[in-house]
Amino acid sequence: GAVVSQHPSRVICKSGTSVKIECRSLDFQATTMFWYRQFPKQSLMLMATSNEGSKATYEQGVEKDKFLINHASLTLSTLTVTSAHPEDSSFYICSGGGTANYGYTFGSGTRLTVV
Amino acid sequence: DQQVKQNSPSLSVQEGRISILNCDYTNSMFDYFLWYKKYPAEGPTFLISISSIKDKNEDGRFTVFLNKSAKHLSLHIVPSQPGDSAVYFCAARGGAGGGNKLTFGTGTQLKVEL
Numbered sequence: 001g002a003v004v005s006q007h008p009s010r011v012i013c014k015s016g017t018s019v020k021i022e023c024r025s026l027d028f029q030a031t032t033m034f035w036y037r038q039f040p041k042q043s044l045m046l047m048a049t050s051n052e053g054s055k056a057t058y059e060q061g062v063e064k065d066k067f068l069i070n071h072a073s074l075t076l077s078t079l080t081v082t083s084a085h086p087e088d089s090s091f092y093i094c095s096g097g098g099t100a101n102y103g104y105t106f107g108s109g110t111r112l113t114v115v
Numbered sequence: 116d117q118q119v120k121q122n123s124p125s126l127s128v129q130e131g132r133i134s135i136l137n138c139d140y141t142n143s144m145f146d147y148f149l150w151y152k153k154y155p156a157e158g159p160t161f162l163i164s165i166s167s168i169k170d171k172n173e174d175g176r177f178t179v180f181l182n183k184s185a186k187h188l189s190l191h192i193v194p195s196q197p198g199d200s201a202v203y204f205c206a207a208r209g210g211a212g213g214g215n216k217l218t219f220g221t222g223t224q225l226k227v228e229l
Contacts, residue, residue: 042222103164
């Protein structure tokens with residue numbers, strides 16, 4: 001089945017700095033990847049859809065300039081949290097590959113803590 | 116606007132008994148419903164799904180029932196095992212914009228006790 005590798009698994013950064021999270025498709029070509037965010041004890045919320053070779057599609061309320069998404073190849077999508085603030089601390093998860101019948105595949109997630 | 120809801124934040128069941136997790140939705144455009152299991156600080160793991168044109172799908176210990184008229188689905192786990200203890204998310208595919216993006220419910224923490 002589809003395998004998605006996400007790195008880093010956890011990162012701590014200082015306020016004002018930027019953090020890049022990588023999501024790689026290991027055994028399939030991903031023309032589309034999805035980025036979700038989960039606050040403690042809450043649901044997973046879709047932030048944006050990254051499209052290989054074109055601009056990402058952001059969900060309503062998600063700041064494009066703050067959450068930069070790049071999908072330059074069929075195996076790599078990245079999410080960069082720019083000028084991070086403590087309120088950006090969250091669990092970020094990417095998803096790509098799979099089907100509705102056999103399930104869409106998720107990465108292992110990245111715990112971001114901004115201090 | 117929470118289009119997918121799981122009204123029970125937690126559920127406790129004895130080992131060997133049946134676990135029933137419920138999910139309600141509001142958007143009739145959803146075409147697939149999926150159940151995921153999740154541990155803290157990990158990505159969700161797929162369990163089972165159902166197409167909106169079916170009313171039941173079964174895979175081993177897991178069965179999902181869909182009542183389209185009531186916009187309600189449920190996941191049955193039988194027999195429940197301690198290893199089933201986790202947070203379970205119901206997710207729906209489709210809706211505005213379409214594609215493979217999922218709308219998740221708020222999750223139900225299942226605890227299977229010995």
